Amino acid sequence: MNNAGSADGNDEAEHKESQFTLMQKSELEALAIAAIKVHRRLIDADEAVYEEWTRASSDPTASSAVVENLQREYTARQQNSEAQQEELSEIIDALGYVPDVAPDVDD
Template identity: 65%
Template sequence: MNDLGSSRYCSLQEAELEVLAVAAIREHRHLIAADEAVYEEWTRATADLSVSAAVLKSLQDEYVARQNKFEAQQAELSEIIDALGYVPQVPLDGGE
């Protein structure tokens, strides 16, 4: 975890941090949903004997790439929330 003193977010005002945190939380939720869809497609394809090894490898590579992006975004979200000091309430999409 980053030292809060070295955070690129520590110089921002609370209102700015909250806007960033809300946007990052929404992006995080979006990434989770997209990753789940790719994972489900990959697992379905794995069970389908007619799917070629190349397609399976492509789906696996896509899933791994998405997981790497997810981890990077999660680290950034954590850094923003650490600088903010709390997790803001963010309604689920469609509930706004």
């Protein structure tokens, strides 16, 4: 008898999950595809910030303020990515499968 939804802050996640489970499969699939594309863009952007942070960290001419700002930006991006990943996971759970999503092609 564990009803800890409000005690541990899961009410919002439970509400989202129930909202997703009420959606039509076609709507869920479109939502999942869009969320996967967003997730891919976030990963690419996060990686660019991480690379810049590591370059600055190893550059003796980079100021500590620049390094600290890049570290803060990367940490904030990771938190944002984590939240987006959780939502994507809930959508995929409700959908029941991971839809095929073609890779983005940059011309």
